[in-house]
Amino acid sequence: xxxxxxxxxLSAIVTNWKALDRMTGASVETAAVVKADGYGLGADxxxxxxxRAGARSFFxxxxxxxxxxRRAAGPDAKIFVFGGxxxxxxxxLAEHGLIPLLNSGQQVKxxxxxxxxxxxxxxxxxxxxxxxxxxxxxxxxxHMIDPRGTQLVISHLACSDNKSDKRNQxxxxxxxxxxxxxxAPRSLSATGGILLGPxxxxxxxxxxxxxxxxxxxxxxxxxxxxxxxxxxxxxxxxGDYVGYGADWTAKRVSRIATxxxxxxxxxxxxxxxxxxFSCWVGDIRCPVVGRISMDLIxxxxxxxxxxxxxxxxxxxxxxxxxxxxxxxTIGYEILxxxxxxxxxxxIGG
Ligand SMILES: *Cc1c(COP(=O)(O)O)cnc(C)c1O
Numbered sequence: 001x002x003x004x005x006x007x008x009x010l011s012a013i014v015t016n017w018k019a020l021d022r023m024t025g026a027s028v029e030t031a032a033v034v035k036a037d038g039y040g041l042g043a044d045x046x047x048x049x050x051x052r053a054g055a056r057s058f059f060x061x062x063x064x065x066x067x068x069x070r071r072a073a074g075p076d077a078k079i080f081v082f083g084g085x086x087x088x089x090x091x092x093l094a095e096h097g098l099i100p101l102l103n104s105g106q107q108v109k110x111x112x113x114x115x116x117x118x119x120x121x122x123x124x125x126x127x128x129x130x131x132x133x134x135x136x137x138x139x140x141x142x143h144m145i146d147p148r149g150t151q152l153v154i155s156h157l158a159c160s161d162n163k164s165d166k167r168n169q170x171x172x173x174x175x176x177x178x179x180x181x182x183x184a185p186r187s188l189s190a191t192g193g194i195l196l197g198p199x200x201x202x203x204x205x206x207x208x209x210x211x212x213x214x215x216x217x218x219x220x221x222x223x224x225x226x227x228x229x230x231x232x233x234x235x236x237x238x239g240d241y242v243g244y245g246a247d248w249t250a251k252r253v254s255r256i257a258t259x260x261x262x263x264x265x266x267x268x269x270x271x272x273x274x275x276x277f278s279c280w281v282g283d284i285r286c287p288v289v290g291r292i293s294m295d296l297i298x299x300x301x302x303x304x305x306x307x308x309x310x311x312x313x314x315x316x317x318x319x320x321x322x323x324x325x326x327x328x329t330i331g332y333e334i335l336x337x338x339x340x341x342x343x344x345x346x347i348g349g
Contacts, residue, residue: 002229002231002260003229003260003341003342003343004226004227004228004229004260004261004265004313004339004342004343005226005227005228005310005342005343005344005345006224006225006226006338006339006342006343006344006345007224007225007226007227007344007345007346007347008041008042008045008223008224008344008345008346008347009221009222009223009224009225009347009348010045010046010049010346010347010348010349011049011347011348011349012213012221012222012223012348013041013046013049013050013211013212013213013223014049014050014052014053014348015221016210016211016212016213016217016220016221016223017030017032017050017053017055017207017211018053019219019220019221020191020194020205020207020210020211020217023194023195024194024198024201024205025198025201027203028201028202028203028204028205029056029057029203029204029205030055030204030205030207031055031056031057031058031059031078031080031187031204031205031206031207032046032047032050032055032057032058032059032206032207032208032211033058033059033190033206033207033208033211034046034047034058034059034060034065034069034208035059035060035061035065035082035208036061036065036336037065038212039208039209039211039212039332039335039336040335040336040337040338041212041223041224041335041344042344042346043065043068043069043072044068044071044072045072045346045349046211047069047072047073048072048073048349049349050211051072051073051074051077055077056076056077056078057077057078057079057080057204057206058073058077058078058079058080059079059080059081059082059206059208060079060080060081060082060098061081061082061083062081062082062083062086063081063083063085063086063089063092063093063098063100064092065081066079066081066092066093066096066098067092067095067096070096070097070098075097078099078151079096079097079098079099080098080099080100080101080121080151080152081093081098081099081100081101082101082123082131083100083101083103083131084100084101084102084103084104084107084123084131085100085102085107085110085111085114085115085120086107087110090114090115093115093118094115094118099119099120099121099151099152100120100121101120101121101122101123101152101154102120102121102122102123102133103123103131103132103133104133104137105133105137105140105141108120108122108133108141108144108145112144119149119151120145120149120150120151121150121151121152121153121154122138122145122150122152122153122154122184123153123154123155123156124138124153124154124155124175124178124179125155126155126156126170126171126174126175126178127158127167127170127171127174128155128156128157128158128171130156131156132154132155132156135174135178138178142182147182147183147184148183148184150182150184151184151185152184152185152186152187152203152204153179153182153184153185153186153187154186154187154188154206155171155174155175155178155188156188156190157171157188157189157190157192157193157196157200158171160189160190160191160192160193160195160196160200160216161192161215161216163195163196168193168196168200171188172188172199172200175188185202185203185204186202186203186204187202187203187204187205187206188200188201188202189201189202189205189206189207190205190206190207190208190209191207191208191209191210191211191216191217192216193205194207194210195216195217208332209331209332209335211223212224212331212335213319213320214320214321214330214331214332214335215321215330215331222316222319224314224320224335224338225312225314225315226312226313226314226315226338226342227310227311227312227313227315228259228260228261228279228297228310228311228313229259229260229309229310230257230258230259230260230307230308230309230310230311231258231259231260231296232257232258233255233256233257233258233301233307234255234256235253235254235255236250236253236254236255236256237250237253238250238251238252238253240254241290242256242273242289242290242298243272243273243289243290243291243293243298244290244291244293245291247272247273247274247290247291248273248289248290248298252302253302254289254300254302255300255301255302255304256289256298256299256300256301257286257298257299257301257307257308257311258296258297258298259279259296259297259298259299259311259313260295260296261295261296261297261313261339261342262292262293262294262295262296262297263292263293263294264294264295264339264341265295265338265339265341265342266334266337266338266339267292267297267313267323268292268327268329269291269292270326270327270328271288271292271323271326271327272288272290272291272292273288273289273290273291275288275326276326277318277323277326278299278317278318279297279299279311279312279313280311280312280313280315280317280318281301281304281308281311281312283317284303284304285317286299286300286301286303286304286311287299287300288300299311319331320334320335321334
């Protein structure tokens with residue numbers, strides 16, 4: 001088989017959800033963010049596992065992601081849509097019972113006009129300037145909305161991955177002030193906000209990345225591992241070169257293995273020769289040599305006895321956050337760009 005195997009440990013996702021849930025009070029609901037196909041890991045499997053573990057609410061980015069979540073979560077789960085109610089969304093929201101988090105006066109009017117009896121939530125901006133109605137907009141609209149019919153009011157923190165950033169407290173204060181006297185359930189925190197402490201938890205927290213084993217939840221149980229088959233190996237003499245641009249030249253007699261994964265699989269080209277990216281055979285590190293190609297990576301296996309059939313790309317030695325550091329990005333982007341053509345194996349489900 002020439003397909004890399006992405007192994008997804010569903011019981012680790014459940015463990016992470018429970019660990020995050022325990023960090024919040026008994027009256028605080030812990031939901032699960034499953035946008036972008038569960039951060040690339042397969043939303044149907046993730047939702048089924050978390051639902052069984054007790055999760056009752058799920059979040060997606062756009063309405064089109066909702067039907068698959070509804071199928072996996074069953075009729076009683078709540079499914080919220082961060083993007084709110086866009087033009088043309090009414091049928092899909094109605095048919096699948098999705099709750100839009102209305103982001104603007106325009107969305108509120110659209111929702112009340114097209115689906116007056118359908119549940120809604122609100123998203124207000126407390127400083128991030130990305131999604132959500134401004135404080136002024138909320139003040140002018142709140143008389144139109146029945147707080148008792150409002151399922152949830154949310155805002156989102158811009159800097160929650162940095163505990164000492166003063167903007168966290170400023171957003172917290174703004175959220176409190178804006179929602180005062182509006183008796184609907186409130187939610188401010190994603191993974192980072194849960195770690196900031198109880199005053200950030202309100203009625204519901206909505207972690208994403210922490211479920212999937214990524215920073216800023218540093219005590220997370222790892223969720224993904226990845227191994228890839230070796231297609232070919234060869235012996236190099238001193239002076240032989242490897243890959244496009246002849247970026248790497250053997251300084252010793254070397255053995256090189258060619259692996260079936262590349263930048264088309266989210267193993268970014270910046271992770272080539274000269275970076276700390278490696279593959280692993282058990283505990284032995286095999287550094288990348290030469291440039292990463294679209295479908296292929298070359299590694300130095302000189303220090304390995306014999307010829308491995310497969311090598312590990314993500315394991316306990318090299319996590320999604322390690323890859324992110326090499327690639328100058330974040331674990332979120334590594335997860336969501338990991339090969340769609342990889343075979344996915346689910347364990348612990
Ligand atoms: C993606 C997202 C989350 C989840 O964030 P994590 O950092 O992955 O926990 C929560 N709320 C909103 C508004 C989001 O866009």
